Amino acid sequence: MPVEVLEDKVILKDSKGSSAEVYYFGATVTSWKYRGKELLFLSKKSLLDGTKGIRGGIPIIFPQFAKATDSSAETAALPQHGLARISKFEWNGVSVDNESEVSVRFGLNNSQVPENLQKDWPKKFKLIFTVTLNDDTLKTNLSVKNEDTAPFDFNVLLHTYYSVPDISKVSVEGLQNISYIDKVKNFITVVDNDKSVKFTQETDRIYGNVPTEIIKINISDESNEAFLLQRINLKDSVVWNPWIDKAKGMSDFDDDEYKQMVCVEPGHVAEYITLKSEESWEGGQIIQYKH
Numbered sequence: 001m002p003v004e005v006l007e008d009k010v011i012l013k014d015s016k017g018s019s020a021e022v023y024y025f026g027a028t029v030t031s032w033k034y035r036g037k038e039l040l041f042l043s044k045k046s047l048l049d050g051t052k053g054i055r056g057g058i059p060i061i062f063p064q065f066a067k068a069t070d071s072s073a074e075t076a077a078l079p080q081h082g083l084a085r086i087s088k089f090e091w092n093g094v095s096v097d098n099e100s101e102v103s104v105r106f107g108l109n110n111s112q113v114p115e116n117l118q119k120d121w122p123k124k125f126k127l128i129f130t131v132t133l134n135d136d137t138l139k140t141n142l143s144v145k146n147e148d149t150a151p152f153d154f155n156v157l158l159h160t161y162y163s164v165p166d167i168s169k170v171s172v173e174g175l176q177n178i179s180y181i182d183k184v185k186n187f188i189t190v191v192d193n194d195k196s197v198k199f200t201q202e203t204d205r206i207y208g209n210v211p212t213e214i215i216k217i218n219i220s221d222e223s224n225e226a227f228l229l230q231r232i233n234l235k236d237s238v239v240w241n242p243w244i245d246k247a248k249g250m251s252d253f254d255d256d257e258y259k260q261m262v263c264v265e266p267g268h269v270a271e272y273i274t275l276k277s278e279e280s281w282e283g284g285q286i287i288q289y290k291h
């Protein structure tokens with residue numbers, strides 16, 4: 001069976017031995033294995049019981065990235081990173097199942113969100129999240145429909161945690177000469193001329209309006225192993241590693257795990273998207289594992 005539907009999650013398997021797991025909680029992809037090799041980071045301290053957002057994999061950030069900086073924003077009352085990652089999605093079934101590809105869907109509408117969060121953002125909406133597995137390629141796609149009578153504003157981001165053996169050997173290419181907001185340095189705007197981003201300290205950057213088609217995450221400077229990230233309708237990109245002190249402050253993250261992960265998160269977060277009543281927005285990412 002290419003798709004196993006369990007009580008708390010769905011497991012996808014393709015014909016070549018690759019697999020992916022998606023929890024209903026947050027529709028969070030928690031595992032993507034290329035023929036048995038895990039490619040996503042999931043903290044060993046992550047809670048998976050629905051009491052807190054999952055620490056690792058691909059949490060969906062919607063409709064607010066971080067906390068709203070403007071207290072008059074429609075999403076200002078929502079907790080950090082919004083409501084999707086802490087809401088249980090419904091299982092919408094298998095959409096594709098053939099020799100080369102398996103694809104599944106999850107849905108969330110406003111009435112399925114925990115009640116306290118519904119009050120924080122009283123909008124009518126429908127999300128459909130599609131996960132497609134094809135050997136060395138994982139595709140995650142989100143559609144947002146405004147089912148309200150008035151327009152609403154939202155951010156969206158796919159908070160992807162890659163598994164890496166050693167962060168000191170990782171480099172991210174495709175962001176050269178693009179200005180970013182440095183959250184570690186008091187939100188100053190910086191342009192980096194370096195060919196690639198390397199990690200030697202806490203890194204938390206919002207790159208806005210990235211024109212590059214492919215962002216390349218080199219897993220190691222000693223091999224050709226890399227992730228090729230293609231963004232669809234997601235113009236911004238967040239790059240994050242908490243490093244030593246932040247890691248120690250996170251209850252659901254082991255002190256040393258910052259060495260084994262990097263987040264490269266395509267999204268639309270520098271500005272809000274305004275969606276009119278009855279209109280839909282769609283975006284996503286295609287990640288290919290090169291080895």
Ligand SMILES: O=P(O)(O)OC[C@H]1O[C@H](O)[C@H](O)[C@@H](O)[C@@H]1O
Binds near residue numbers: 183263265
């Ligand atoms: O701890 P969380 O709420 O999951 O957020 C984890 C991280 O998400 C993003 O990458 C933000 O840019 C970071 O500032 C934040 O620390």
